[in-house]
Structure formats: C-alpha cells, structure tokens
Amino acid sequence: MFKKAQAWMDSVEKQPSQKKMDMRSDTWNVRSMYRAGSLKAVTVEVSKYKLGLVGVQVRWDRGGTERAGEYTFFYGKGNENHELGTGFFVHKRIVSSVMRAEFITDSISYIILKGRWCDIIIMNVHTPTEDKIDDLHKIGNDNGVRVVNFAILKNLTVKSTMFPHRNVHTFTWTSPDGKTQNQIDHIFIDRSWHSSILDVRSFRAADCDTDHYLVVGKVRETLTVSK
Numbered sequence: 001m002f003k004k005a006q007a008w009m010d011s012v013e014k015q016p017s018q019k020k021m022d023m024r025s026d027t028w029n030v031r032s033m034y035r036a037g038s039l040k041a042v043t044v045e046v047s048k049y050k051l052g053l054v055g056v057q058v059r060w061d062r063g064g065t066e067r068a069g070e071y072t073f074f075y076g077k078g079n080e081n082h083e084l085g086t087g088f089f090v091h092k093r094i095v096s097s098v099m100r101a102e103f104i105t106d107s108i109s110y111i112i113l114k115g116r117w118c119d120i121i122i123m124n125v126h127t128p129t130e131d132k133i134d135d136l137h138k139i140g141n142d143n144g145v146r147v148v149n150f151a152i153l154k155n156l157t158v159k160s161t162m163f164p165h166r167n168v169h170t171f172t173w174t175s176p177d178g179k180t181q182n183q184i185d186h187i188f189i190d191r192s193w194h195s196s197i198l199d200v201r202s203f204r205a206a207d208c209d210t211d212h213y214l215v216v217g218k219v220r221e222t223l224t225v226s227k
Contacts, residue, residue, distance in 0.1 A: 023052040023094070023219045027124070027185055029173075029212035033058050038208065043068040045206045046089055049216060053111075054089040055124035063103060074111065076103025086124040096226035116222035147186070157194040160186040160215065169201040172213050187217045196220050 026049075030042050046054050047069060054071075063077040072095050075087030084106040090098055099119065101111040107127065113120040151158055160170075160183070172185040187200050198218040206214035 023221060023223075024050060024216055025053045025055075025122070025219050026051055026214055026216040027055045027057075027187060028206070028210075028214045029057040029126070029185060030208050030210050033060055035209075039066070039068055039073070041208045043071060043073075043089070045208055045214070046071065049203065049206065049214065051089070051216065052091045052094050053113075053122065055111075055122065056087050056089065057124070057126040058085045058087055059083060060085040060087065072098075074098075074101040076109050077106065084126055086126050088122075088124065094223055094225055097223040114224040116224060120221060120223075151188060155191050156188040157191050158186055159189055159194065159197045159217065160200045163199055163201065165201050168204065172202050172215050174211050174213075176211065185212060185215050187215065 028042075028046075030038075033039055033042070042056070058075065060075055060077060063075060066073045066075070068089065070092050071089040072092070073087060073089050076085060086103065086107065086109040088101055088109070088111045090111070094113070097113045097115075099112040099114055101109065103109040108123070108125050110121055110123045113122070147158075150156070160172075167181075170183050171181040172183050174181050183202075185202075187197065189197055196219055198220055200215065200217045202213040202215045204213050
C-alpha cells in the first residue's frame with residue numbers, strides 16, 4: 001500500500017531559458033548514508049564524472065533536501081528497519097528545471113524536470129536483490145521476469161543492455177566474495193523517446209564503499225532552466 005507522497009517544490013522564479021544539452025544522468029546503489037561523511041563521499045564521486053542528475057538508492061532515516069557541493073540532494077525516508085530509500089542529486093546548472101520530486105514509498109520515487117516540448121519524468125525504483133541475481137541477459141529469477149514483463153507492459157526499452165561495451169563496462173554488481181559479477185542495475189525509457197539516450201555504461205572506479213558500480217547514461221534533451 002502506498003504511503004502519502006512526500007514532495008519538494010523548487011521555489012526559485014526566474015526568467016526561463018531553453019538549454020539543449022547532452023546530460024550525463026546515472027543510477028547508483030550506494031547502500032547506506034548512515035556512516036559519517038557518506039554524503040560528502042558520494043558527492044565527490046558524482047562530481048568527478050560531471051553528472052547532471054543522479055538517482056541513488058540509499059538507506060536513510062529521514063526525508064528532505066540538502067545542499068551537497070554543487071548539487072541539491074532530494075531524498076526520501078527509508079522504512080522502519082532503516083532499509084531501502086531513494087534520492088536524487090541534481091546539479092546546480094539544471095536544478096531550476098526541477099518542478100517537483102515525490103517519494104511515493106520507501107523504494108519508489110520520481111522527479112519531474114521542465115522540458116521544452118513536455119515535462120520529463122525520471123523514476124527511481126529500488127528492489128531488494130534476491131539470492132539468485134537477476135541478470136537480464138540470463139533471466140533466472142522472479143525479479144528478472146518481473147522487470148522484463150514490466151518493460152513490455154509499459155512500452156519501455158531497457159537501454160542499459162543495448163550498447164556494445166566490454167563486460168567490465170556492463171557489469172553493475174560484484175558479489176561479496178568477488179567471484180560473481182552481473183548486470184542488475186538498469187536504465188529504462190519509453191520507446192517513443194528511446195533515441196534520447198545515446199549511451200549507457202558502468203564505471204568501476206567510482207568508490208563510496210558499495211558493491212554496486214556507477215551506471216551512467218548520456219541523455220540528449222532540452223530543459224527549461226533559469227538564467
């Protein structure tokens with residue numbers, strides 16, 4: 001059952017302008033931000049890759065917004081066991097395009113950006129990893145089947161499996177014993193707009209003490225931002 005949505009509105013009212021850009025947007029399961037200095041560590045890594053918007057899966061005990069270097073961090077509350085939770089890092093150059101961010105449950109959220117032709121909705125969904133990992137190239141459990149069925153039902157394309165990269169740049173997770181690697185973090189887009197995503201790959205060098213890799217998508221879009 002859905003909880004009441006938490007929402008944050010951007011209150012800045014300035015003269016808007018149109019900005020066409022190739023934006024680097026990503027998803028990253030950073031596991032937990034309870035440790036001291038975790039927010040700063042994630043912000044430093046995100047800044048290195050010059051990312052415009054980052055959807056993160058985190059363990060967090062509250063909801064709100066916070067300045068983090070050149071980013072604004074929108075985040076929702078996890079559950080009572082301090083598990084799950086999602087958030088968005090938005091760079092200052094595009095934060096004025098944020099219309100609102102809503103956190104529906106402890107594992108589902110979305111952020112809406114003002115685009116030139118239509119509003120852009122970016123969803124962030126965090127699902128627990130099953131014992132048998134759901135690599136979409138080898139569907140082996142209920143999670144993987146549900147993901148594929150959802151994509152078909154909602155007319156979505158799984159862009160993270162479409163670009164030719166070496167395995168080292170497609171794997172998104174390594175098991176605790178280091179013996180298993182799989183691609184379990186994904187980027188989807190409506191098929192009508194699938195050409196807006198120019199590339200997707202993972203970056204192993206990004207480090208914030210997590211067993212998931214940073215997954216970056218290159219997106220071509222026109223946003224409405226304040227001058």
